[in-house]
Amino acid sequence: MRDAKIVSRRFDLPNSHTLEVAQKHGAYKAVEKAFGMKPEAIVEEVDRSGLRGKGGGGAPAGSKWKLMLGDFGGRPKYLAVNCDESEPGTFKDRQIITKDPHLLIEGIILTCYAIGSHDAYIYIRGEYHDFQKILQEAIDEAYAAGILGEKVLGHDYRLDVTIHRGAGAYICGEKSALLESMEGKRGHPRLKPHQKEPEWYFGNPTLVNNVETIASVPFIVNEGADAYRSFGTEKSPGTLLFALSGHVERPGVYEAEFGTPMMEYIEHFGGGIRGGKALKAVIPGGASTPVLSAEEVAEATLDYESLRQYGSSLGTGGMIVMDESVDMVEALKNLLEFYHHESCGQCTPCREGTGWVDALVADVLAQKGSPEHIEKLLDVSVTMNGKTICVFAPAVSGVIDGFVGKFRGEFEAYLRSLA
Amino acid sequence: MSFTFTEENLQALESLEKRYPSKEALMLPALWKVMRQQGHIDTEAMVAVAEWLEVPPVKVYGVATFYTMFHLEPIGRHHIQLCKTLSCALCGKADILAHLKKKLGIEVGETTEDGRFTLSQVECLGSCGTAPVMQINDTLYENLTIEKVDEILEGLE
The missing domain is CATH 1.10.10 (Arc Repressor Mutant, subunit A)
Known part of the structure; x- marks a missing residue:
């Protein structure tokens, strides 16, 4: 496996979070280059790089950025950086804000200059209090050094960066819920517009991008779109901070190219399955991506296109690895409790449905269910899919279908004694 | 007031x-x-x-x-928030929970009589690679073992 470090390049340096170390190793070099370019040229370069949003959706970043170049009658534009990182199995953005916060700040400067924004916010989940401190110190250092503020590195360009702390709501990682939350409201996702347009913050055009997406921009500006495309696959260019948790020898976050075979990644970085046990399943990209059986894991590669073949998706790239000892009914129950707790309550199929499916699986586990429970579970899952404002409920539906579809025997075993 | x-x-x-x-x-x-x-x-x-x-x-x-993190009523001085989501569950969360309950003599959602500790289970804390984890007030504790939990609690006033 070849080395592919775009975002994690400085992670292992001692004191990599400080301005001094970051700058000694190339931080903020791209800013000088960017100010010599037209903003549209940067947008074009990012578009050409094929950079895809790294928060889970994988939408092309360039298309989103282009929407910010429209005519908005002089209204201010905003950048909101999504550091809500709450998808179970995902813990990559915290590596960036603690190990190389200046890379994120550099990415923010480049992005804001490209889209014409003078105010950026970093929406960070409330639980990341200690990590927020490290990020705030880096921002303070950048202000003190004249990198942020009235004149970015002496150029006639004002940029303010403000951290906005969330308060424990998974749904605020959804971009429109995030903006609702930043507007001082409950985190309820907004209806999607019928055509492509930017997001809106107090009625002003706004770009929402994940931390890692923004942290990938300095490389693209420095080295160019082609250099970025030299990593990964044709349709999934570049790298991702993939992560491993669960039953592996060495859990953690390791950057790799898109297209890397999943099992090779698990062996190479994770040291294989813990205790030499056999693999049963992997949730490939955070809890909301449908589970893969061991046979599928053996074939899959880590890119958006490959995982679609197995009815799943790449998501955040945070893999939850489960060995042969795992009870898949218990595992699904664990995730359904999560969704039941985190449903924002706005749409009935989601608010009620997450409770129903949780209760149904609880019955199965308690061997109180009837053999029809599995059909009921799948029936509610259908009702939850495609009938809500955001993709939360459809994701739950996919999770249920994955577990029941691929491990139905384990569900039936609980109910067999009742038949 | x-x-x-x-x-x-x-x-x-x-x-x-x-x-x-x-x-x-x-x-x-x-x-x-x-x-x-x-x-x-x-x-x-x-x-x-x-x-x-x-x-x-x-x-x-x-x-x-x-928002889950806003408390509407007073709670214990040290709010123990044990992560209960999948990666932590796979890596021994249940043993840590049983130990916490026994040591503190309270159930999840309760506060010790002296007002020192409130015990909660919370959803994913974003620290799956170092599971199991808990957060006490604003501080995250990773790679928990029963011995480590004892040490941490003894270090708190």
Whole structure:
């Protein structure tokens, strides 16, 4: 496996979070280059790089950025950086804000200059209090050094960066819920517009991008779109901070190219399955991506296109690895409790449905269910899919279908004694 | 009893105001200041926040009750939040929970009689690679073992 470090390049340096170390190793070099370019040229370069949003959706970043170049009658534009990182199995953005916060700040400067924004916010989940401190110190250092503020590195360009702390709501990682939350409201996702347009913050055009997406921009500006495309696959260019948790020898976050075979990644970085046990399943990209059986894991590669073949998706790239000892009914129950707790309550199929499916699986586990429970579970899952404002409920539906579809025997075993 | 922001908190909020296009954006920052000041957000504090933000109190109520980290009632001095989501569950969360319950003599959702500890289970803390984990107030503790939990709790007043 070849080395592919775009975002994690400085992670292992001692004191990599400080301005001094970051700058000694190339931080903020791209800013000088960017100010010599037209903003549209940067947008074009990012578009050409094929950079895809790294928060889970994988939408092309360039298309989103282009929407910010429209005519908005002089209204201010905003950048909101999504550091809500709450998808179970995902813990990559915290590596960036603690190990190389200046890379994120550099990415923010480049992005804001490209889209014409003078105010950026970093929406960070409330639980990341200690990590927020490290990020705030880096921002303070950048202000003190004249990198942020009235004149970015002496150029006639004002940029303010403000951290906005969330308060424990998974749904605020959804971009429109995030903006609702930043507007001082409950985190309820907004209806999607019928055509492509930017997001809106107090009625002003706004770009929402994940931390890692923004942290990938300095490389693209420095080295160019082609250099970025030299990593990964044709349709999934570049790298991702993939992560491993669960039953592996060495859990953690390791950057790799898109297209890397999943099992090779698990062996190479994770040291294989813990205790030499056999693999049963992997949730490939955070809890909301449908589970893969061991046979599928053996074939899959880590890119958006490959995982679609197995009815799943790449998501955040945070893999939850489960060995042969795992009870898949218990595992699904664990995730359904999560969704039941985190449903924002706005749409009935989601608010009620997450409770129903949780209760149904609880019955199965308690061997109180009837053999029809599995059909009921799948029936509610259908009702939850495609009938809500955001993709939360459809994701739950996919999770249920994955577990029941691929491990139905384990569900039936609980109910067999009742038949 | 009515609630008043300390001078320091009020100044911090006012200086933050110029960073945002609307004062309403300061809802979460203001509620965090209340949490910092008295550990929970009661009705009096909601009214004070509403007055400062110039919004109806019911709007503050709606927000304060939406977010898990805002407590509406006083809790123990040390809020133990054990992560219960899948990666932690796969890596031994159940043993840690059983130990915490036994050691503290309380169930999940309860506070010890001396008011020192409140025990909660929470959803994913974003630390799956170092599971199992818990957060006590704002501090995260990773790679928990029963011995480590004992050490951590003994270090708290």
